Amino acid sequence: MTDLVVDAYSEGWLRKGFPWVYPKEVQRGRARPGDRVRLRSAKGDVLGTGLADDGFLAARVLRHGDETADRAWVHALLDRAAALRDVVIDGGTDGYRLVNAECDGLPGVRIDWWRTFAVVCLDSASLRPIVDDLVAWLEEHRQPRGIVLCYRPDHRDPDRGALPGPSLVAGHPPPGAVRVRERELRFDVWPLEGPDVGLYPDMREVRAWLEPTWGGTSVLNTFAYTGAFSVSAARNGAAEVVSVDLSGRYLSRAEDNFRANELDPEQHEFLEEDVFKALDRFRRTGRSFDRVVLDPPSFSHGAGVFSAKNDSARLVAAAARVTAPGGWIIACSNLGEVSPKVFDGWIGDGLRKAGRQAQVLASLGQAADHPAATWFPEGRYLKVRVLRLD
Ligand SMILES: C[S@@+](CC[C@H](N)C(=O)[O-])C[C@H]1O[C@@H](n2cnc3c(N)ncnc32)[C@H](O)[C@@H]1O
Structure with a gap:
């Protein structure tokens, strides 16, 4: 076991239960990635044991205090x-x-x-x-x-x-x-494609909250992936569901998920397209929706470059322009470093750009099988706002 001596700042955080040590916080000692390390204060107290890394972290703590993480x-x-x-x-x-x-x-x-x-x-x-x-x-x-x-x-x-x-x-x-199975719904997943196997279970409680609200609505599900929100909406009485994603492969899995839930995909639309292009076309052609789901990735590269930090306000604005009067936007962000305050700021900017106002009906987050530790601020990563537009 190698000793790493950390600075006073890191010591303070480790004593609170924080699980990371950053490279600049290591004052003495060297370890290779994967080495078992003992983290010590400048005075020599053992603050925890864990595994060394050589990336954005110098070590992850597996156990606080001076007992080994066996x-x-x-x-x-x-x-x-x-x-x-x-x-x-x-x-x-x-x-x-x-x-x-x-x-x-x-x-x-x-x-x-x-x-x-x-x-x-x-x-x-x-x-x-x-x-x-x-x-x-x-x-x-x-x-x-x-x-x-x-x-x-x-x-x-x-x-x-x-x-x-x-x-x-x-x-x-x-x-x-x-x-x-997710409650009464069925989804196909592909474990050998991990970690993105075809379903994000952190959204389970968001889907459950929305379940009684879909009846008779027209729904636009952007960044639809394999259609979990689309299936949930259609299964719970949405009149029409439009799923937009850049990936034809994921959309064909979304169609399979419709069939797995005894829904006919032919009754709904699946558009292999960049979300911004689709939203722009809907605006130009005057098409609007009662519900718009915005669940983008934090980053995406290639054909439809998207960055939550740069593009969220623009996305909310484009969605607001195709949301019917009284319609809802379900806005989501899964970037842990973005605080709820910053996220709400993006939403406010987007609504202002589109000249719309909204009520917040619910502030939701990750399901309880994705607990967030109080001492790890990034742990509360999922932020969801259900907004009703004027
Ligand atoms: C995080 S997943 C979305 C999860 C999904 N909302 C769900 O509930 O399962 C991201 C999806 O966004 C799609 N995507 C990324 N950038 C896109 C873009 N610019 N336009 C359309 N789809 C995009 C990806 O193909 C991927 O399926």
Whole structure:
């Protein structure tokens, strides 16, 4: 075990339970990525143990205080995470997040459960040393048919893109799609494509909140991906649902998800197009909607470049121009570094640009299987506003 001595600023945060050490906070000691490290104050107190990294973080803390983060400790964290899901996941749902990284005490580690498959997603290759502990726990307590390991580096990490693709680390590969249940809905997911397998379960409670409100409405679902909001709207009585996404592949999965829920995709529209182009055309042709869902990625590259920081106000403005009087916009952001205040500022700017005013009907967030730790501000990453426009 290598010792890293941290500065007083980091010491203060570590004593509060913060799970990260940044490179500039390390005063003494060197470690290679994946090395087990002991974090010490300048006075020599042991503040925690964890794993070293060489990206935007110098270390992630697996255990605060001076006891080691051995397999028994990791398993105790997993027991605690599983106990929460036993309470908050209803019997009709079998696709959910079992471990939510920092907020479940396992920084950089997410585990999603898809009916009979587990997808372990790491923020960094430096977390590889605890994979055997995770696999051993999953095999003992959940008996998955297969366990997939994948990576999703933080966008602040300079090494992003250099990591291996998803691979099976235990059991058998899924036989193509795995059909999961989310309350009364059905969705196909593809665990071997992790981490983006075809469904974002953090939106489950948002879908549940909206469920009784779709009846008879015309819905525009932008950045529709595999159509989870579209299916939920159509299944709950929306008169017409238009799903827009740049990816034809995802839209064809959205159509499959309609069929999986006994809905006829022919009764709805699926547009393979850039969202801004589609919104502009709807404005020019005078087409408006009772509900517009805006759930963009934080960043997207290629044909339809989108950046939450640069484009959110413009997106809200374009959506407001095609929202019928009295219609609703469901605006979402999943970027942890963006505070609710900043997000609300973008919404206000967008509405002003479009000359519209709105009431906030609900401020929603991630489902309870994506808990947010009080000592980790970025943990409350999902911000959703349901707005009713004048
Ligand atoms: C985070 S997912 C959206 C999740 C989705 N709303 C859901 O509930 O499952 C991002 C999606 O946006 C699409 N996308 C990214 N940029 C786009 C653009 N400029 N126009 C249309 N779709 C875009 C991607 O293809 C991807 O399917």
